Amino acid sequence: MNTTDYIALENKYGAHNYKPLDVVIKRGKGVWVKDVEGKKYMDFLAAYSALNQGHCHPRLVKVMKKQSKKLALTSRAFRNDQLPLLAKELCKLTGYDMMLPMNSGAEAVETAIKAARKWGYKIKKVPRNKAEIIVCDGNFHGRTITIISFSPEDQYKDGFQPLTKGFKMVPYGDIAAFEEAITENTVAFLVEPIQGEGGVIVPPKGYLKKASQLCKEKNILLIADEIQSGLGRTGKLFAYEHEHVKPDMVTIGKALSGGMYPVSAVLSSSEILGVFNPGDHGSTYGGNPLACAIARKALKIIVDEKLSERSAKLGKYLMERLKKIDSKHVDFYRGEGLWIGIVLKKESGGARRFCEALMERGLLCKETHVNVIRLAPPLVITKKEIDWALERIENVLTML
Numbered sequence: 006m007n008t009t010d011y012i013a014l015e016n017k018y019g020a021h022n023y024k025p026l027d028v029v030i031k032r033g034k035g036v037w038v039k040d041v042e043g044k045k046y047m048d049f050l051a052a053y054s055a056l057n058q059g060h061c062h063p064r065l066v067k068v069m070k071k072q073s074k075k076l077a078l079t080s081r082a083f084r085n086d087q088l089p090l091l092a093k094e095l096c097k098l099t100g101y102d103m104m105l106p107m108n109s110g111a112e113a114v115e116t117a118i119k120a121a122r123k124w125g126y127k128i129k130k131v132p133r134n135k136a137e138i139i140v141c142d143g144n145f146h147g148r149t150i151t152i153i154s155f156s157p158e159d160q161y162k163d164g165f166q167p168l169t170k171g172f173k174m175v176p177y178g179d180i181a182a183f184e185e186a187i188t189e190n191t192v193a194f195l196v197e198p199i200q201g202e203g204g205v206i207v208p209p210k211g212y213l214k215k216a217s218q219l220c221k222e223k224n225i226l227l228i229a230d231e232i233q234s235g236l237g238r239t240g241k242l243f244a245y246e247h248e249h250v251k252p253d254m255v256t257i258g259k260a261l262s263g264g265m266y267p268v269s270a271v272l273s274s275s276e277i278l279g280v281f282n283p284g285d286h287g288s289t290y291g292g293n294p295l296a297c298a299i300a301r302k303a304l305k306i307i308v309d310e311k312l313s314e315r316s317a318k319l320g321k322y323l324m325e326r327l328k329k330i331d332s333k334h335v336d337f338y339r340g341e342g343l344w345i346g347i348v349l350k351k352e353s354g355g356a357r358r359f360c361e362a363l364m365e366r367g368l369l370c371k372e373t374h375v376n377v378i379r380l381a382p383p384l385v386i387t388k389k390e391i392d393w394a395l396e397r398i399e400n401v402l403t404m405l
């Protein structure tokens with residue numbers, strides 16, 4: 006079977022809820038992947054930062070093999086010997102008291118929303134059914150009905166109504182708008198420290214800091230969604246560290262397993278996660294021993310291979326080199342660490358054709374929000390590999 010055959014099969018039997026680039030990948034190792042035709046590409050998207058550790062990291066392959074032979078699933082009806090160790094290691098690494106394990110990112114966000122509401126009723130004493138959560142314009146937090154209920158994207162909501170109530174949207178980066186939206190029933194502010202799907206949008210300096218102060222003053226939980234920005238992507242373990250704040254709750258996912266398995270979690274204080282009693286919330290696969298063993302190793306790789314530091318250093322280098330490219334298409338660049346949005350001018354006809362041209366030259370990127378090319382390579386990338394990618398980016402930005 007060739008590329009065309011695979012695409013035809015997928016189009017016939019798979020729902021069309023995505024529009025992927027037409028490359029059918031068969032193998033991956035580190036930053037490199039190979040398609041079914043035998044063509045090699047560099048992956049400059051890293052599964053939206055799930056592959057910070059690179060494709061098929063040998064230590065992750067090894068632990069997955071080993072643990073899958075021992076024990077894969079118990080459900081939470083029984084205990085397993087991996088969850089306690091992941092919980093402890095994650096809390097020690099991040100400075101939080103407790104974690105609650107789930108599978109997908111959306112489930113972690115759902116969990117944080119449930120915790121915030123329950124905290125609101127039980128501890129803040131908000132009147133029954135009145136809890137409000139403030140979110141930001143441009144947000145992306147996942148695809149469940151509740152989460153899309155506060156999405157700014159009409160397409161994400163169209164046809165899926167009725168939606169979940171209790172959310173209020175304010176402009177991202179606008180602290181006055183946030184303050185104005187607060188009422189006595191506000192229980193939480195859910196925010197991405199840097200917006201990923203929104204187009205790698207970095208808010209004004211001091212925004213998160215001020216938001217955090219306001220949350221403290223008004224007894225509101227600050228929930229940082231670090232599912233894409235966290236675990237090294239921005240040059241720190243968490244993007245919120247750039248602003249020296251400590252959110253009340255953090256959602257993580259994606260790189261928590263280095264691309265091996267769906268694993269997500271919510272981190273928080275024992276007061277907040279303590280609102281859950283047995284039976285209040287759960288997941289059959291959440292906290293399974295295979296997931297936990299993989300996540301433990303994925304975190305260890307981030308620390309051992311200094312992936313946050315690499316992202317800071319190499320991200321700075323990539324940004325400096327990009328800014329030297331003389332292209333009539335580029336409006337500006339933004340980002341933090343190895344996470345950069347190339348914002349194209351309106352008249353350049355959208356980012357998709359640039360991503361397709363990059364693909365032809367062996368570099369896989371994905372456009373976001375029509376005009377932005379998002380660069381987010383695995384953090385294990387080397388300087389030499391970045392140079393290889395830069396040649397292709399420069400070529401496309403100056404030739405097209």
Ligand SMILES: *Cc1c(COP(=O)(O)O)cnc(C)c1O
Nearest residue numbers: 109110111145146147230232233
């Ligand atoms: C990807 C993402 C999610 C959703 O994660 P899934 O695993 O796709 O459900 C939530 N929040 C942010 C910021 C994300 O980037």
